[in-house]
Amino acid sequence: MNSLHDEFIPVSDLPEGRPANLSRRGFLGASLGALVLGVTLPGAGALAQNAATAAKSAPRVSAFLEIRTDGSVLLRSPFVEGGQGVSTAMAQIVGEELDVDPANFTVECAPPGSDYQVVGGRRFTGGSFSVRSSYETMRRVGASARQMLLQAAASRLKVPVASLSTEPGRVLHAASGRALGYGALAADAAALPVPEDVTLREDKDFRWIGKPVARLDVRGKSVGKAAYAIDMQVDGMLRAAVQHAPRLDLEPAAFTNEAEVKAMPGVHSIHRLPGAVAVVADRWWRARRAVETLQVTWTDAAPGTRRAMPSDFSSEGRRAQLAAAPGPGIAAETVRDAAATLEGAAKTVTATYDAPYLAHGQLEPPSALARFNDDGTLDLWLPNQAPEMFLARAAKAAGIPAEKIKIHSPMLGGFFGRHFIYETANPFPQAILLSKAVGRPVKLIWSREEEFLRDALRPMGFVRFRAGLDANGLPIALEAEAVGEGPRDRWFGRKPDAADGSAVEGISGKPYAIPSRRIAHVLVDDPAIIGFWRSVGHSMNDFFYETFFDEVADAGQQDPYDLRLQLLADKPRHKALLQAVGDLSGGWKRGPFTAPDDGKRARGVAMASPFGSEVATIAEVSLKDGAVAVHDVWVAIDPGRIVNPGIIEAQVNSAVALGLSSALLEEVVYAKGVPQARNFDGYPILPPDRMPRVHVRIVESGAPMGGIGEPGLPGVPPAVANAVAALTGQRIRSLPFSKMKFGDT
Amino acid sequence: MDVIINGKTHQVQTEDDTPLLWVIRDELGMTGTKYGCGIAQCGACTVLIDGQPTRSCVTPVGSVAGQNITTIEAVTEDAVGRRVVEAWVVHQVPQCGYCQSGQVMAATALLKQNPKPSEQEIASAMVNLCRCGTYNAIAAAVRQIAQG
Missing domain, CATH: 1.10.150.120 ([2Fe-2S]-binding domain)
Structure with a gap:
């Protein structure tokens, strides 16, 4: 269960270009008077060339629409909504071409199926890929359906198609003044073939794409009606709670008080699971209290157990291990001979940086509801970012063919990378085993404490930097060794001679004109279960790089903003963005300066190039009682082209919050092989009183569409750290800031 | 015991020290009130008890009998x-x-x-x-x- 690459391909290997055009071989099916549209895309070709590893199955792309008789539209989206606004974006994109107001859409996450493999021939919600990977496809789905409705109307009215037009939700015949609602045409349209060719709207004619269309889910979420996996209920359901082994790979041996626990109120049964014990009861609280009352002796994993957690493992020890791991590692980026240039440099700057393990801390604790049906099928409700992946794993856990399993993907109470499959980090295999054992539906919820014990962590990162400056104080060489393990190769397979992109992204791929560079990955296997955490390697690597950049600027007596501008002279997109964030903040000023409240403040700047977008960030800080207070964060983001500026602004706010939270507060500490914090009291996350004002400028450069959910994050920690250095002279090279005391200013 | 939620009196069969949150969610099937941390850190479980915002995850149901509880559903x-x-x-x-x-x-x-x-x-x-x-x-x- 350790490799996912049978089902999945590395995110970084996915094509960033447009998906293939729609096929001429589409099909259409009718159901219950609704227009049901599926669109088949060309098989064996274009996508496979871009993503060789995805070529196993024919790379089809499709979407699934039902236009109901009342004219409302159900869209089965390839993506799961978890706060990032993708359901609304999909309604905007399809609605624009279909000519239906997005407000009339209901959007569900589609079940597993070959029709929904729209992310480079695969399907998942992650990597900030959703809109950019499916944009053309979803537009064509909307346009095809509109064309079919026009044809149905032409037959009904006995007029040429060319004499018809549409306005939102209906077809018009201008000459006669007649109109037919989409709902009335849906059944007829469903009987027609998918058109050979469709014309997409011109960008200048967009009504909804590019506009701050209201989110479809806001009202439901404001009145408690949104239903998450944890809220699912089915008839006859029992509830379960687990107690995991404190250390990974211990197994339950004996129970010393089984009779006592069995006699507790509501208890149905006690179960041994791999690495855990469970109690099934009529109510979750009773199950939880019982399972936590159960006294369990745990035994060590059998010798040779893969990736067993050492009993002496600590995060402190891990940091020392990374620091001691020798280079030179596997090169990810090599330009000229950095070592030789460094030899001849007028001045060199060296530093090491590190960042801790992080927990996802999504507010909805993981759960899973499993129901075996009389016909041998299994229904599973579970939080997930990739239904097909979970389907394959569920089939193994249940011991039945995948065709007999129905995966339901409710909206997510936050995810940030939490809901991929991470070996021991998902409750659904336990729910399947428990439901099978008791012969009834079982909803398993992990308590927050169990979640902190088994979450898949953002890995610890460690980087050694060396830079060389010329006599004018300009950087002429940069060496970096990123030490540790990245989640991409952990879960998608390792190539022996290649750096893990998720270990070096944000250190490699920087736009600055530093003429000699060597960026390398020094692999040191991580005993912890590591995973994807919003912006992945960028979440720490841009902090390392952009903060070291300021150290280099200081060593060369350069202003860090001006030096960035200078080194971006040949990168107009980046340069314009840096100028945009400077303008947005009222003109670059580093400080320290005196603020209107008479306090001393300073500003820092950082840039990042994550997930196909470009971002420039400025932060303003002061000190309060020895801690850092962040007052304002200005973000200029260039995602090339956009769908919903309101959602982008919200996502940037969200990314600023999470980035700042990680910089200021967050750290998973291991001792004796066990994470020490088990709830938010021991793992504080950003509270409302530490949230800065956030100012966003969206720059549409027209470059290929980039991501939105993650890119706002990576620039925040370095912009803040650089501001702190400007204010105090103290360099922050190890996160989080809460480990440091900052001098009175 | 009787619990008054959103103006309606419910008979609930549970231990007095069961957190109100789990009575609302599991016993009564009202899932708008959320479980986030269980230790009054996050506030996702906030309900009003006689108008006071209260973290239902650490409020024993036995302590609120007879009081007016308002949840998000109302x-x-x-x-x-x-x-x-x-x-x-x-x-x-x-x-x-x-x-x-x-x-x-x-x-x-x-x-x-x-x-x-x-x-x-x-x-x-x-x-x-x-x-x-x-x-x-x-x-x-x-x-x-x-x-x-």
Whole structure:
């Protein structure tokens, strides 16, 4: 269960270009008077060339629409909504071409199926890929359906198609003044073939794409009606709670008080699971209290157990291990001979940086509801970012063919990378085993404490930097060794001679004109279960790089903003963005300066190039009682082209919050092989009183569409750290800031 | 014991020390009130008890017998609650939405007790956690009502 690459391909290997055009071989099916549209895309070709590893199955792309008789539209989206606004974006994109107001859409996450493999021939919600990977496809789905409705109307009215037009939700015949609602045409349209060719709207004619269309889910979420996996209920359901082994790979041996626990109120049964014990009861609280009352002796994993957690493992020890791991590692980026240039440099700057393990801390604790049906099928409700992946794993856990399993993907109470499959980090295999054992539906919820014990962590990162400056104080060489393990190769397979992109992204791929560079990955296997955490390697690597950049600027007596501008002279997109964030903040000023409240403040700047977008960030800080207070964060983001500026602004706010939270507060500490914090009291996350004002400028450069959910994050920690250095002279090279005391200013 | 929720009296069969949250969710099947941490850190489980915002995850059900409990399911039955929900919509507050039941209840409690809270009073009352970082939108929504 350790490799996912049978089902999945590395995110970084996915094509960033447009998906293939729609096929001429589409099909259409009718159901219950609704227009049901599926669109088949060309098989064996274009996508496979871009993503060789995805070529196993024919790379089809499709979407699934039902236009109901009342004219409302159900869209089965390839993506799961978890706060990032993708359901609304999909309604905007399809609605624009279909000519239906997005407000009339209901959007569900589609079940597993070959029709929904729209992310480079695969399907998942992650990597900030959703809109950019499916944009053309979803537009064509909307346009095809509109064309079919026009044809149905032409037959009904006995007029040429060319004499018809549409306005939102209906077809018009201008000459006669007649109109037919989409709902009335849906059944007829469903009987027609998918058109050979469709014309997409011109960008200048967009009504909804590019506009701050209201989110479809806001009202439901404001009145408690949104239903998450944890809220699912089915008839006859029992509830379960687990107690995991404190250390990974211990197994339950004996129970010393089984009779006592069995006699507790509501208890149905006690179960041994791999690495855990469970109690099934009529109510979750009773199950939880019982399972936590159960006294369990745990035994060590059998010798040779893969990736067993050492009993002496600590995060402190891990940091020392990374620091001691020798280079030179596997090169990810090599330009000229950095070592030789460094030899001849007028001045060199060296530093090491590190960042801790992080927990996802999504507010909805993981759960899973499993129901075996009389016909041998299994229904599973579970939080997930990739239904097909979970389907394959569920089939193994249940011991039945995948065709007999129905995966339901409710909206997510936050995810940030939490809901991929991470070996021991998902409750659904336990729910399947428990439901099978008791012969009834079982909803398993992990308590927050169990979640902190088994979450898949953002890995610890460690980087050694060396830079060389010329006599004018300009950087002429940069060496970096990123030490540790990245989640991409952990879960998608390792190539022996290649750096893990998720270990070096944000250190490699920087736009600055530093003429000699060597960026390398020094692999040191991580005993912890590591995973994807919003912006992945960028979440720490841009902090390392952009903060070291300021150290280099200081060593060369350069202003860090001006030096960035200078080194971006040949990168107009980046340069314009840096100028945009400077303008947005009222003109670059580093400080320290005196603020209107008479306090001393300073500003820092950082840039990042994550997930196909470009971002420039400025932060303003002061000190309060020895801690850092962040007052304002200005973000200029260039995602090339956009769908919903309101959602982008919200996502940037969200990314600023999470980035700042990680910089200021967050750290998973291991001792004796066990994470020490088990709830938010021991793992504080950003509270409302530490949230800065956030100012966003969206720059549409027209470059290929980039991501939105993650890119706002990576620039925040370095912009803040650089501001702190400007204010105090103290360099922050190890996160989080809460480990440091900052001098009175 | 009898528990009065949203004006309706429910007979519940459970231990006195069961947290009110789990009575609401499991016993009564009302899932708008959320479990986030179970230790009164995050506030996703906020309900009103005789008008006071209360973290139901650490409130034993036996301690609230006979008191009036209001959950998110009844928020729009109250004039202030309706204004809060409309402000949440205007400011497009929720992202994942999981904490928002608790946020809306906390805002409703504040504005019912203090229709014109100051910035400081808003900050003191709106302390629930949001992992999506919707804090600025929450503050803007509450501020709009306070100033309206």
